[in-house]
Amino acid sequence: MYYRDTYAKIDCDAIAHNLSLLKKKTSHALIAVLKANAYGHNDYWAAKTAIESGCCMVAVSSLDEALALRRQGFYDQILILGHIRPKDISIAIEHRVSVSVISSEWLKEVVALHPNLKHLIFHIKVDTGMNRIGLRNIGEVVEAVDLIQRHHGIAEGIFTHYACADSDSKEMCERQFDKFKQIVTSCNYPFKWIHAENSAAILTYEDTLTNAARCGLVMYGISPVATDLDLKPALSLISHLTCVKKIKKGEHVGYGATYQADEDCFIGTLPIGYADGFLRANQGRFLYCENEWVEVVGRVCMDQCMVRLPHFFPAGTPVEIISSHCPICEMAEDLHTIPYEILCILSDRIPRKIYYHQQEVAVINNRLHEF
Numbered sequence: 001m002y003y004r005d006t007y008a009k010i011d012c013d014a015i016a017h018n019l020s021l022l023k024k025k026t027s028h029a030l031i032a033v034l035k036a037n038a039y040g041h042n043d044y045w046a047a048k049t050a051i052e053s054g055c056c057m058v059a060v061s062s063l064d065e066a067l068a069l070r071r072q073g074f075y076d077q078i079l080i081l082g083h084i085r086p087k088d089i090s091i092a093i094e095h096r097v098s099v100s101v102i103s104s105e106w107l108k109e110v111v112a113l114h115p116n117l118k119h120l121i122f123h124i125k126v127d128t129g130m131n132r133i134g135l136r137n138i139g140e141v142v143e144a145v146d147l148i149q150r151h152h153g154i155a156e157g158i159f160t161h162y163a164c165a166d167s168d169s170k171e172m173c174e175r176q177f178d179k180f181k182q183i184v185t186s187c188n189y190p191f192k193w194i195h196a197e198n199s200a201a202i203l204t205y206e207d208t209l210t211n212a213a214r215c216g217l218v219m220y221g222i223s224p225v226a227t228d229l230d231l232k233p234a235l236s237l238i239s240h241l242t243c244v245k246k247i248k249k250g251e252h253v254g255y256g257a258t259y260q261a262d263e264d265c266f267i268g269t270l271p272i273g274y275a276d277g278f279l280r281a282n283q284g285r286f287l288y289c290e291n292e293w294v295e296v297v298g299r300v301c302m303d304q305c306m307v308r309l310p311h312f313f314p315a316g317t318p319v320e321i322i323s324s325h326c327p328i329c330e331m332a333e334d335l336h337t338i339p340y341e342i343l344c345i346l347s348d349r350i351p352r353k354i355y356y357h358q359q360e361v362a363v364i365n366n367r368l369h370e371f
């Protein structure tokens, strides 16, 4: 249920379509990256769609995100790509959540606290140049595999992450790949999964070593690089006019009275604001309202914003904020950011209407789900 006329429409069929395109594009198995509530799309439905589309596992950023999926009834393999506190490893074991080895010190602390890892699955992260997390040389990797095995864990995977896969120059990717290949081949261990590519690398940099790829943005239908794939964006953001009024030439709109009407005109109010992730920098943005463009005028408020209408529209008229008419990449460019950030900041005040197999199957309103 939801009680405010703003929602995000999540099209799981679009996610399935994008994954099917990726499966044709790469020979690698796909790991669906579902960090940050599946980039704002809803983790559970994205996970379900990913597994049904043939992904070999899903990946999240933290134990919290993994447990959120388990609580919603997702029982397939989940890999945590980021840090988990060593003292919380027993929770990962209990819920069968795979974890990443982020440093040698981290792993030593883990085995000191949990000498029996009870078949916990590990993927070893190798830092090949990003300088974020990961082991840094062959000696550390060999020692990690040995420690995991001695303590009854499973060293299932090894992976790295490219820093510049979306750049035109492939120099950094090549340097990172060479380092990764050298480490993986010289430790001569039969890892089940070897993965490095993210969305941009899947589209532009196929390698000969890895057998899985981690797809995030592109599975949601947005590409970080130019591509001829017929991707379908899975999220659209819709609001509805709540209040429409005629103002006179010279009247102002919104906080700071930053907009002054140059003639008599119609102003509509939308129930979305910066607390929803619709940033103040959207002042001046054009939105799509029944085949016409309406401009966000005056400052975007916390919960509402105002648009100038070309003529009268009744309250209740839908206004597209992100859609095929208002692509997220254009919004990102105008706001000097990336589509990832626009998606992730859409707050949980915005209910997600889930469409799956062409039907509306759920409305997820995290603000109300406890009641």
Ligand SMILES: Cc1ncc(COP(=O)(O)O)c(C=O)c1O
Pocket (backbone or CB within 6 Å): 033, 081, 161, 197, 198, 199, 200, 214, 215, 216, 217, 218, 224
């Ligand atoms: C380690 C790791 N792998 C894969 C991804 C997915 O990246 P993308 O959304 O560009 O596919 C991310 C995203 O930030 C990541 O941190």
